[in-house]
Amino acid sequence: MKDTVLEMRNITKEFPGVKALDNVTLEVKRGDTHALVGENGAGKSTLMKVLSGVYPYKTYDGEILINGEIATFHTTRDSEKAGVAIIYQELALVKDLNVAENIFLGKLHQRGGVVSWDKVYFEAQKLLDDLGVEVDLSKKIKDIGIGQQQLVEIVKALSVDADILILDEPTAALTEAEVELLMEIIRKLKAKGVTCILISHKLNEVMEICDRCTVIRDGATIGTNDISELDEDKIIKMMAGRELTQRYPDKTAVIQDRVMLEVKSLCKWSKEDDSKKILDDISFNVKAGEILGISGLMGAGRTELLMSIFGYMKGRQEGEIIIDGEAVKISTPKKAIELGMGLVTEDRKKLGLVLIQSIVNNATLASLKKVSRNGVLNADMEVHETNKFVDSIGIKTPSVDVQVQKLSGGNQQKVLLARCLMTKPKVLFLDEPTRGIDVGAKYEIYTLMNELAAQGTAIVMVSSEMPEVIGMSDRVVVMHEGEIVCEYSRNEVSQEKIMLYASGGCND
Amino acid sequence: MIKLNFKKNISAFIMLISLVVIAAVFSILSDGIFFYPRNIAMLARQTTIVAIMAIGMMFVIVAGHIDLSVGQMMGFAGTVAAVLQVWYKWDTAPAIIAALFVGILGGVWHGYWVAYRKIPAFIATLGGMLIFQGAKIGLGKSMSIAPMNESFAKLGQAYIPAYIGWIIGSIAVIAMIISVIMNRRSKIKFNFQTVPVGVDIAKTIGITLVIFVAVWYLNRYQGIPMPVMIMLVLALIFSFVAKKTILGRNIFALGGNFEAATLSGIKTKMNTVIVFVISSGLAAAAGIILTARLNAATPAAGDGKELDAIAACVIGGTSMTGGVGSIPAVIVGALVMAALDNGMSLINLETYWQYIVKGLVLTFAVWADTMSKSRSE
Numbered sequence: 001m002k003d004t005v006l007e008m009r010n011i012t013k014e015f016p017g018v019k020a021l022d023n024v025t026l027e028v029k030r031g032d033t034h035a036l037v038g039e040n041g042a043g044k045s046t047l048m049k050v051l052s053g054v055y056p057y058k059t060y061d062g063e064i065l066i067n068g069e070i071a072t073f074h075t076t077r078d079s080e081k082a083g084v085a086i087i088y089q090e091l092a093l094v095k096d097l098n099v100a101e102n103i104f105l106g107k108l109h110q111r112g113g114v115v116s117w118d119k120v121y122f123e124a125q126k127l128l129d130d131l132g133v134e135v136d137l138s139k140k141i142k143d144i145g146i147g148q149q150q151l152v153e154i155v156k157a158l159s160v161d162a163d164i165l166i167l168d169e170p171t172a173a174l175t176e177a178e179v180e181l182l183m184e185i186i187r188k189l190k191a192k193g194v195t196c197i198l199i200s201h202k203l204n205e206v207m208e209i210c211d212r213c214t215v216i217r218d219g220a221t222i223g224t225n226d227i228s229e230l231d232e233d234k235i236i237k238m239m240a241g242r243e244l245t246q247r248y249p250d251k252t253a254v255i256q257d258r259v260m261l262e263v264k265s266l267c268k269w270s271k272e273d274d275s276k277k278i279l280d281d282i283s284f285n286v287k288a289g290e291i292l293g294i295s296g297l298m299g300a301g302r303t304e305l306l307m308s309i310f311g312y313m314k315g316r317q318e319g320e321i322i323i324d325g326e327a328v329k330i331s332t333p334k335k336a337i338e339l340g341m342g343l344v345t346e347d348r349k350k351l352g353l354v355l356i357q358s359i360v361n362n363a364t365l366a367s368l369k370k371v372s373r374n375g376v377l378n379a380d381m382e383v384h385e386t387n388k389f390v391d392s393i394g395i396k397t398p399s400v401d402v403q404v405q406k407l408s409g410g411n412q413q414k415v416l417l418a419r420c421l422m423t424k425p426k427v428l429f430l431d432e433p434t435r436g437i438d439v440g441a442k443y444e445i446y447t448l449m450n451e452l453a454a455q456g457t458a459i460v461m462v463s464s465e466m467p468e469v470i471g472m473s474d475r476v477v478v479m480h481e482g483e484i485v486c487e488y489s490r491n492e493v494s495q496e497k498i499m500l501y502a503s504g505g506c507n508d
Numbered sequence: 509m510i511k512l513n514f515k516k517n518i519s520a521f522i523m524l525i526s527l528v529v530i531a532a533v534f535s536i537l538s539d540g541i542f543f544y545p546r547n548i549a550m551l552a553r554q555t556t557i558v559a560i561m562a563i564g565m566m567f568v569i570v571a572g573h574i575d576l577s578v579g580q581m582m583g584f585a586g587t588v589a590a591v592l593q594v595w596y597k598w599d600t601a602p603a604i605i606a607a608l609f610v611g612i613l614g615g616v617w618h619g620y621w622v623a624y625r626k627i628p629a630f631i632a633t634l635g636g637m638l639i640f641q642g643a644k645i646g647l648g649k650s651m652s653i654a655p656m657n658e659s660f661a662k663l664g665q666a667y668i669p670a671y672i673g674w675i676i677g678s679i680a681v682i683a684m685i686i687s688v689i690m691n692r693r694s695k696i697k698f699n700f701q702t703v704p705v706g707v708d709i710a711k712t713i714g715i716t717l718v719i720f721v722a723v724w725y726l727n728r729y730q731g732i733p734m735p736v737m738i739m740l741v742l743a744l745i746f747s748f749v750a751k752k753t754i755l756g757r758n759i760f761a762l763g764g765n766f767e768a769a770t771l772s773g774i775k776t777k778m779n780t781v782i783v784f785v786i787s788s789g790l791a792a793a794a795g796i797i798l799t800a801r802l803n804a805a806t807p808a809a810g811d812g813k814e815l816d817a818i819a820a821c822v823i824g825g826t827s828m829t830g831g832v833g834s835i836p837a838v839i840v841g842a843l844v845m846a847a848l849d850n851g852m853s854l855i856n857l858e859t860y861w862q863y864i865v866k867g868l869v870l871t872f873a874v875w876a877d878t879m880s881k882s883r884s885e
């Protein structure tokens with residue numbers, strides 16, 4: 001019988017107006033990989049922040065026992081010393097420092113106050129090699145993709161010898177291959193005797209890698225079971241309190257003949273390096289009522305494609321864009337929105353939300369004309385319009401005046417979606433629309449997508465989750481190194497085919 | 509709900525308390541002279557210049573930039589008005605319009621470099637500061653330019669007759685009551701919960717009292733000073749712009765998250781230019797009032813005033829990283845700075861001490877604010 005490495009007893013944590021945790025209990029066995037699952041806003045991240053000292057001792061009720069001893073963490077340093085390392089859901093790297101500097105931030109190797117950079121790079125490279133991660137140590141964080149940032153974050157957490165490693169939705173931004181790599185890393189750690197706590201909305205991962213699983217709902221523990229006693233449906237039932245019979249709603253919308261967006265031989269060159277082609281001869285179209293899925297690996301140019309069409313990416317661009325039968329030039333996002341396009345970005349923190357502002361202000365940001373008269377805003381109208389979406393996509397919050405940064409990650413994503421939908425776009429670009437969203441809410445978003453399609457919206461969805469692409473799209477195109485390499489209809493598409501083309505295995 | 513609201517207003521609360529403390533201390537040290545109607549009128553007038561500049565500065569800081577040129581812009585615009593009137597015999601109205609126009613041009617200049625040429629605002633406006641300082645001294649030939657026409661000087665020196673003061677006060681109260689009623693109506697129309705009628709009534713009565721007491725007090729001396737009236741009107745207008753218009757929302761979004769604002773279809777460049785135009789324009793307005801009050805333009809006018817404006821913003825809780833700020837709070841910030849100046853002169857504190865005290869107060873005020881914020885997390 002394994003002994004208990006961590007016990008959290010009757011943890012209660014309140015924020016002004018919200019009881020985020022109510023008597024939560026969590027027991028983790030030594031060397032286990034322990035899953036923590038629950039809906040958006042259930043309190044998972046909060047519980048882990050309590051554990052890691054982000055919320056200091058005494059700002060919560062209850063007690064934490066590590067190796068049987070009561071722990072009183074006042075800062076994250078205290079918990080680090082006790083062997084607890086955490087990777088936050090919202091990445092916490094310094095954007096302007098390079099990878100190596102970030103890995104050893106606050107603990108750079110030094111002698112007499114002078115940093116020995118050779119040693120820093122040497123040790124950093126060793127850590128990367130140990131874990132089989134490939135990143136350029138000298139690149140700044142802001143210049144690498146989110147997936148890679150996530151990996152750096154993990155390496156950083158492991159740079160201190162941790163007994164307990166907490167991973168808060170580490171795979172939300174990773175591609176399939178990167179997820180595989182992470183799973184491999186977790187297995188290695190497990191072999192070394194490290195206990196991992198994994199928060200994830202991807203239940204297949206949980207089933208694959210975890211030993212035990214705790215479900216919380218509305219800030220309360222529902223139960224802890226061995227994985228062998230569970231399956232995905234059981235977990236969902238515990239999370240939501242009801243059964244979810246289908247993952248993807250049936251699509252009833254009919255695809256109309258009207259082509260809403262047509263892109264002809266779009267080419268794009270890098271802004272920094274004019275000889276570098278980012279997008280090569282891209283042509284595709286979407287019809288009213290149709291959902292087009294774009295699949296591919298990280299770096300295949302999917303986000304760049306959406307951003308270029310939307311007028312956000314700078315750099316030389318050639319090719320034709322036709323919206324609803326009319327050839328258009330889109331130089332700014334403003335123009336794109338006026339032409340009836342909408343975009344939900346994949347990077348909600350950097351490109352999406354004004355974190356310090358309220359839900360209302362964020363939701364109405366792209367539709368201020370709609371809630372104003374002669375440039376003067378109508379606050380009540382704003383709240384009214386926002387409330388519609390709070391209800392329809394289920395944003396969990398005590399009030400729409402709450403600052404967005406105080407919402408759980410999944411609920412932040414929903415606010416972003418609300419902003420885009422409020423503009424009532426004819427052509428909707430969704431870049432990883434369900435990133436960090438729980439299974440139940442995903443279903444609601446899929447339903448919403450189908451409804452929009454039924455109303456005649458043309459939807460383009462980029463997603464790294466293959467089941468999602470396959471389950472939702474009428475047509476799927478696969479991108480590889482800036483080109484569209486193949487196209488399948490709903491009936492032809494399969495995970496194997498996508499994988500083959502996405503990895504460039506079938507370049508004819 | 510009320511608890512939430514209190515947390516939100518905690519920094520405003522701290523600021524008011526510190527204002528009261530400052531007033532009490534000076535009142536005691538000056539044997540009560542601080543609260544004489546005459547001194548209060550003076551204090552109000554001293555506040556106006558910094559307050560008007562601080563209003564503009566708030567927009568710039570909220571948008572994530574800074575404007576170091578406002579002090580010199582104020583001096584330059586004041587000199588422009590004086591030169592045109594004294595040397596070229598322009599009438600008051602055209603002289604004022606010309607000075608304001610100079611302000612607006614200055615703002616366009618900064619806005620262009622910051623928004624379209626991507627020069628950091630700190631540098632662009634530091635350049636502007638030197639340029640305007642040179643222009644001010646050159647244009648005025650290093651002389652004091654005086655006297656202004658009587659109609660011009662009135663802008664800075666006149667008092668509003670008591671009965672008109674009461675009328676203005678009453679209009680303000682009526683406007684407020686109407687807005688409270690409209691607010692309730694709108695809430696009911698959208699089926700929102702309204703605050704209990706009692707709360708609204710209490711609030712209305714409270715603000716009415718404040719307005720009437722202020723009018724009565726200022727009337728005990730000579731009435732509401734003209735520049736104070738101008739400042740209040742500007743504060744009202746720009747408060748409205750900040751909170752209730754698309755323009756204001758765009759500016760706050762811009763400073764809160766530039767990329768997000770761009771992707772939401774906000775014309776970021778245009779808005780950046782507007783922000784600098786507001787700031788420079790208001791600095792010019794402050795310059796006009798200063799020239800009117802002194803009845804002259806001087807070569808040193810406006811020197812160092814940009815720092816007072818920034819300090820007023822910071823004491824008023826404006827976030828230096830952008831995205832957060834409120835005009836009433838900034839006005840209180842300006843009042844704090846002016847009260848310090850005024851009080852310390854009253855008790856004949858030596859100048860060097862005045863600088864040191866102001867520096868300390870600035871530091872402590874911001875510290876108290878950050879503390880209260882991290883506490884309420």
Ligand SMILES: Nc1ncnc2c1ncn2[C@@H]1O[C@H](COP(=O)(O)OP(=O)(O)OP(=O)(O)O)[C@@H](O)[C@H]1O
Pocket residue numbers: 015016018019020038039040041042043044045046047089396397405406407408409410411436438885
């Ligand atoms: N700083 C804060 N201030 C106020 N409320 C907060 C704060 N942080 C979290 N909350 C609230 O606490 C609740 C739990 O949030 P938490 O982030 O723990 O959810 P989660 O389970 O991690 O959800 P997700 O899967 O979406 O990440 C939410 O209702 C959230 O709004």
Ligand SMILES: [Mg+2]
Pocket residue numbers: 044045046089168408409410
């Ligand atoms: Mg979370």
